[in-house]
Amino acid sequence: MKRSAFAGPYVAWMAMFTVAPLLFVVYFAFKGDSGFTLANIQKFLAPTYLNVLWRSLYLAVYCTAICLLIGYPAAYFLAGKDFSKNQALFVLILIPMWMNFLLRTYAMMSLLEDSGIINQLLKAMGLQPLAMIGTEGAVLTGMVYNFVPFMILPIYTSLKKMDERIIEAAEDLGADPYNVFRRVVLPLSVPGVVSGITMVFMPAVTTFAISRLLGSGNFWLFGDIIERQFLEANDWGFGSALSLVMMMLIIASIGLLNRIDPKKEGSGAW
Amino acid sequence: MRKFFRGTYLGLLLTFLYAPIVVMVVLSFNASKSRAKWGGFSLQWYEKLFRSGEIMHVLYMTILIALIATAVATILGTLAAIGIHAMKSRNANLIMSISYLPMTTPDIVTGVSLMLMFVFIKVPLGYGTMLLAHIAFDTPYVLFSVLPKLRSLNVNLYEAALDLGCPPMKAVNKVILPEIMPGVVTGALLAFTMSLDDFVISYFTSNTDRNLSMIIYAAARKGIEPTIYALSTLMFVAVLVLLLIVNKRSALENVS
Amino acid sequence: MKKLVAVLVMLVTLSISAPALAQGSITVFNWYDYIDESVISMFEQETGITVKYANFTTNEEMYAKLSSGAGDYDVIFPSDYIIERMAKEGMLEKLDMDKIPNATGLVDWLKKPAYDPDGAYSVPYMWGTVGLLYNTTMMPGAIDSWAPIFDPANQKSVFMLDSIRDSLGVALKYLGYSMNTKDQPALDAAKALLIKQKSDGIVKGYLVDEVKDKMVAGEAPMAVVWSGDALYAMSQSEDLQYVVPKEGSNVWVDGMCIPKGSKNKELAEQFINFLCRPDIAKMNMEYIYYSTPIQAVVDGMTDDEKNNQTLNPPQDVIDRCEFFHDISSDMAKYDQIWTEIRG
Secondary structure (H helix, E strand, O other): OOHHHHHHHHHHHHHHHOHHHHHHHHHHHHEEOOEEOOHHHHHHOOHHHHHHHHHHHHHHHHHHHHHHHHHHHHHHHHOOOOHHHHHHHHHHHHHHHHOOHHHHHHHHHHHHOOOOHHHHHHHHOOOOOOOOOOOHHHHHHHHHHHHHHHHHHHHHHHHHOOOHHHHHHHHHOOOOHHHHHHHHHHHHHHHHHHHHHHHHHHHHHHOOHHHHHHOOOOOOOHHHHHHHHHHOOOOHHHHHHHHHHHHHHHHHHHHHHHHOOOOOOOOOOO | OHHHHHHHHHHHHHHHHHHHHHHHHHHHOEOOOOOOOOOOEOOHHHHHHHHOHHHHHHHHHHHHHHHHHHHHHHHHHHHHHHHHHOOOHHHHHHHHHHHHHHHHOOHHHHHHHHHHHHHHOOOOOOHHHHHHHHHHHHHHHHHHHHHHHHHOOOHHHHHHHHHOOOOHHHHHHHHHHHHHHHHHHHHHHHHHHHHHHOOHHHHHOOOOOOOHHHHHHHHHHHOOOHHHHHHHHHHHHHHHHHHHHHHHHHHHHHHO | OHHHHHHHHHHHHHHHHOOOOOOOEEEEEEEOOOOOHHHHHHHHHHHOOEEEEEEEOOHHHHHHHHHOOOOOOOEEOOEHHHHHHHHHOOOEOOOOHHHOHHHHHEOHHHOOOOOOOOOOOOEEEEEEEEEEEEEOOOOOOOOOOOHHHHOOOOOOOEEEEOOHHHHHHHHHHHOOOOOOOOOHHHHHHHHHHHHHHHHOOOEEEEEOOHHHHHHHOOOOOEEEEEHHHHHHHHHHOOOEEEEOOOOOEEEEEEEEEOEOOOOOHHHHHHHHHHHHOHHHHHHHHHHHOOEOOEHHHHHOOOHHHHHOOOOOOOHHHHHOEEOOOOOHHHHHHHHHHHHHHHO
16 A cells, blocks of 8 residues: 555545635635625735734744744753653643633733732832733733743754764764754754744734733734624625735745755645 | 753743643632632632533533544544655645645634535534534644654665565554654644634534633633633643653653 | 343333423523523423523624524524614514513513614513723712713723724714714714824723723723623722713613524524513523613612612613614724724
8 A cells, every 4th residue: 555545534634624714715805796806805905904914923923033032942951861850841831731721811811910910919029010911012921921832842852852872973073062052953953943933923923812811902913803804894705815815924934934944854845 | 050050941931831820720719709819718619610510511522522633633644644755745745735724724714614614514513513623623733743753754664664574554553653653742732732722613613512612711701700710720730640640650661 | 132122121211201301492592691590490390491502702703603504593692783683684583472472571662672673573681881980999079971081181091892883882972973873074083082092092901801800900990881791890899880971872782582494483482481571580680680671670679779870770871872773784894993993
């Protein structure tokens, strides 16, 4: 049996469950009262919506960057030599992922509110309270909080499977720790990094509940607008057009990312 | 010195990750409904939780669906990864690109489009359609976790096994599977998380059946009652215990 | 083999005994936590009809499901403007009022409401107003107008409602227009007012449900809220007061309807009738704590309840409030306005 036949069931499955949403989006995005129309896409090109898109993009980029900055060292430390303790720590880092996302965000709200827990602590210590809730900072914090385990996970996996002997060889050949990291470890961990960036950037761009809860509804993100088109505005055409735009953007960014991963060891496709 | 730095760093990270969870746990014992003021210690929410047959039933169904969806998605995704890996790169790229789509589509779009599809093929909505939808959005996560592992795998080992007379399925089992296992496990974990957290897609692909996230989302609209925090605390403790046991066992196995 | 027979016998006996109790079943689609659960059990016991229950969180979610033919519901609880829209689009069954005799017990002004002029498609379930909830320790003095929420002196002091119709409606009413106007200059004026409100720094956030807890915690001195939420917040904090400002506001009704194509119309009508029974309506009012449309329940209120102007608004308050009408044909315009304000 050809090995490629293994993918058979998945392809069949995908034809139904992946293609259907796609067809739906394309159909509604371009459907007008009299056939094919670009009106929905044109509507999107107004400053109001472009503004929101821009905000979502830069927040997603900040979030991904922060997750990378925080997550890489964490994954690095966890993948280190002390096996059993680090394994337990790794598990501990994963567990918050399983707590319901909405509840965690609510709990984060309790922490950040003006009369919330952090401010109560500050007041008790005689310090000035901080205005945190309702700001972009709060939304960013919420995003990083929710997505950082998704960055740590792939980087950890990729570091863990690294052949120790390569590192030993480098050290034997006289490389100091900095160079070992820069020239051996870092390049070999790139697939994991690319994976992590993908896993964080995608949900970061499409997120919607976080801006409502932590941003107090003060500004909208792209995910909010799309959701509203389907529910409140009842404009499925426009909502589909917006989704299409977002999907294209994400796929383009991932495509760009995969250029950095020449051996295609990451999750790239082109 | 390095150990100290490492310890502090991880410690800070864990504090950041767990602060909201600690808040939830504490609130589950709060006598008052307030989200930020302590009203005294009370077990009333736990009592209310256990008396609510409905919440327990929904919890059971949510976990059941998540487990089944994860299992199916893992098998489907792993087989797919193995198959795609062996394909000509043009076909492989096509399938991969299409596989990205569910992950980039906003939940609302996936939910509404699946709902329309089920209505179109006249399948009544319920736990069954919810399960199918979950499998649909879980599988790409498995696929993309396993594929990188396959790519860094030495294919020659598989070929060598075949040459030495090993039947294909056995070769897959003994040669490929162990190497890609970390990827499979990662994928399964991600899939499980996605299933547990979903509320939008579950709403649109079900009728009167509900899953836990749907209830939390709806309850949040009315004001979250600490009963939900009690539930989360229990789930957290259960997961913690489970994972630590699994961890201990595998650590012991590795040592021996 | 013996085991198989035993199992079969068991199944047969079970299936024989069960149907003797069931008289059919209905599926109810309601807001979350919007009914006293014991009411459902009482109904099931009295009539033998099984009630299956599903929830939605917004009118639009419910509409999305119904309009695509998904789901099989017999009783739904839409809000006024959606009732009007669904009736217009032929999505609702005409109710057989002979089967709902208890509906004669409705308060007069809700018998043929503006959104359902013949009273043919819906029976009111709960109602309320939109008004200003304020914290008397943070804003001393009685408030009777919408003016404070547009006053730049009140920085970061107001929670607006995260709902186009309500927020725009408040602005329109304050400027002296109708909440249902399609008049472009009026809409532009209201839009400008709301944009200015945001850019002046008066708004602290646009919320729906989180507003209750936040007002109780004292996060802001003022909020535009629905009366039901106000009642809850006031029950948790002595500092809060609710008023329907003199410029006028919105009155809303959540009604009970039967979607077109329901296979259990008569059973559904029985359920609706049951909910209109004074003793049942009283239970629901006490559980949900919103205003009730059943006259007998209003008459039977305790003095405290009667004097609670939020729960039991006097006629002059009701008179200065408008119903929302369906403006779905202009939805795109409204949505554009909202995005310009909120984006």
